[in-house]
Amino acid sequence: GQQVMQIPQYQHVQEGEDFTTYCNSSTTLSNIQWYKQRPGGHPVFLIQLVKSGEVKKQKRLTFQFGEAKKNSSLHITATQTTDVGTYFCGAGSYQLTFGKGTKLSVIP
Amino acid sequence: DVKVTQSSRYLVKRTGEKVFLECVQDMDHENMFWYRQDPGLGLRLIYFSYDVKMKEKGDIPEGYSVSREKKERFSLILESASTNQTSMYLCASSSERFLAASQETQYFGPGTRLLVL
Numbered sequence: 001g002q003q004v005m006q007i008p009q010y011q012h013v014q015e016g017e018d019f020t021t022y023c024n025s026s027t028t029l030s031n032i033q034w035y036k037q038r039p040g041g042h043p044v045f046l047i048q049l050v051k052s053g054e055v056k057k058q059k060r061l062t063f064q065f066g067e068a069k070k071n072s073s074l075h076i077t078a079t080q081t082t083d084v085g086t087y088f089c090g091a092g093s094y095q096l097t098f099g100k101g102t103k104l105s106v107i108p
Numbered sequence: 109d110v111k112v113t114q115s116s117r118y119l120v121k122r123t124g125e126k127v128f129l130e131c132v133q134d135m136d137h138e139n140m141f142w143y144r145q146d147p148g149l150g151l152r153l154i155y156f157s158y159d160v161k162m163k164e165k166g167d168i169p170e171g172y173s174v175s176r177e178k179k180e181r182f183s184l185i186l187e188s189a190s191t192n193q194t195s196m197y198l199c200a201s202s203s204e205r206f207l208a209a210s211q212e213t214q215y216f217g218p219g220t221r222l223l224v225l
Contacts, residue, residue: 006150009148030208031207031208033207033213033214041218042198042216042217042218042219043151043198043214043216044216045213045214045215048207048208048213050208088150088151090151092207093206093207093208094205094206094207095141095153095156095166096153096207096214097153097167098150098151098152099150100148100149100150101150101151
């Protein structure tokens with residue numbers, strides 16, 4: 001399967017600050033999916049990127065897929081307490097291999 | 109809305125017991141998956157299935173087996189539970205096999221937190 005490394009493992013931010021999590025691979029990825037897991041909840045799909053250099057936005061969230069399709073990022077602008085949770089990336093054409101996730105804490 | 113349900117939210121078993129974790133999805137999805145989630149290790153794929161009576165090993169199948177007798181139901185079996193199988197178990201389903209070609213995604217169930225004593 002496709003291996004992905006995700007950093008950082010934890011991130012604490014003041015409410016209103018920006019947040020970014022990164023996923024990297026040594027091989028070219030066919031796709032990358034992003035999920036959010038709230039505390040005590042289950043992963044929920046956010047978005048999928050498949051094209052080189054692709055950028056997608058969902059309100060305050062911006063997702064990027066690198067030109068070489070070896071890295072991806074999720075950026076949240078002006079975090080809110082509702083953004084708290086763990087963000088996972090996953091890659092794979094038929095079954096997903098997930099990064100270890102970035103746990104985001106937002107200090108009000 | 110897609111619904112994936114798991115038979116128990118919490119389960120406590122003893123070492124050596126045979127454990128069944130059940131997962132049911134109501135969207136006629138072809139594909140079903142079992143993951144375990146551990147702190148610092150993320151989500152790891154145990155087994156998956158693309159069709160009834162069909163199964164394939166994921167990244168960590170040792171100590172587990174699965175059963176898919178009906179399209180909507182995918183069971184994870186711990187033949188002889190051990191303490192290192194204490195974990196959160198998540199089931200997921202998807203309709204598309206080739207994920208990169210569509211916006212299809214995996215839909216996760218609520219999870220079963222298993223404690224093996």
